[in-house]
Amino acid sequence: MSLLSRRSAWLAALFASAMALLLLGSRPAAAQDAQWLGQFFNNQNLNGSPVVTRWDNSINFRWWGGAPDPRVGDDNFSVRWTRSVAFDAGNYRFQATMDDGMRVWIDGQLVIDSWTPSQEHTVSVDRFMSAGNHDFRVEHFEDGGMATAIFTWDLIGAGNAGPQFPNWQGVYFNTPNLAGAPVLVRDDRYLNQNWGEGSPGPGVNADFWSARWTRAVAVQPGRYRVTLTSDDGSRIWINGNLVIDNWLDQQTTASAEIVASGNTANVVVEFYDSYGPAFLQVDLIPLGGAVTLPANPGNCNVAPTGLQAQVTASVRLNVRQGPGTQFPALTQLEPCATVPMTGFVSGDRQWVGVNLIGGTTGWVFAQYVRTGVDIATLPSPR
DSSP, X not given: XXXXXXXXXXXXXXXXXXXXXXXXXXXXXXXXXXXXXXXXXXXXXXOSSOSEEEEESOOEEXXXXXXXXXXXXXXXXXXXXXXXXXXXXXXXXXXXXXXSEEEEEETTEEEEEEOSOOSSEEEEEEEEEXXXXXXXXXXXXXXXXXXXXXXXXXXXXXXXHHHHOSSXXXXXXXXXXXXXXXXXXXXXXXXXXXXXXXXXXXXXXXXXXXXXXXXXXXXXXXXXXXXXXXXXXXXXXXXXXXXXXXXXXXXXXXXXEEEEOSSEEXXXXXXXXXXXXXXXXXXXXXOOOOOBOOSSOOOXXXXXXXXXXXXXXXXXXXXXXXXXXXXXXXXXXXXXXEEEEEEEEOTTSOEEEEEOGGGOEEEEEGGGEEESSOGGXXXXXX
């Protein structure tokens, strides 16, 4: 082979190798990629062409005061990672730890948005993932000083499903009829929300969305009034029975009376927003209840059940108008007296709400009562 032919072959091979590397470095994230495609920019807002394109096994970086690459500055840089990942169906918790800002999209929906200069902090979101491939886009920017970018997720399985939803399990849909795959699954402490014209959470539409909340509510056997107020539609089931049906495009308020025969009521609340302002309020109000007072102080041999509180103090216990000693005493309870609870505790969980004869409510110091339910599971008044 002539020298010219050898040189031509060598140049052709070099050109082919360069093109292969170029294509490898610029190929888009495909279904079930094994790595993250990272593109680094020497500015904070991902403008222009990336100065570095590479494949990263994970997004788990603490660059401290240094740079992610010799071609990238120590400060004032940004990066975008993309990848497609196969998931088994289930609820997942996604966490982004950052210094300064990060934002995360899943299947084109923004689910984490903390795009602001800040010190290191973590933002998490719980989300239901259907089985199959899902596209991710993770963006990070560094302003100055220390730099951190970490993104992880975990399946929330049976082992910790309880703590995940200690209050209301809310499942949100980007349809007004609870159809399709959920876009957000989270724990909601209260069902007393005024969303206005905004979105109720990451990844959820501002209009034309719906949600379903479920919870096992501890109750004292007796009569209750259920009140449901919403804009737009809502409905509530208790123990499988449709109690209130406000499923229409307007602001509505409706009430119903129910009788609880056990110590737990399984409650399902559904809501949809068509257009404009959105709000929802659910109230479960006890309709009075008798106070059980032993004739004489005893040893509290009969334990409280459900929403009951029993005095454990050796002297009479004050029932106060509010959750604190600054409130006046309404009455006193004898040792071992058992009273129905309102279902609420104070914000610091030091006081327990109780029902008195005639429908009056008061507060007793939690240290001097034992209850039929764990007060850590009870909400505070709105």
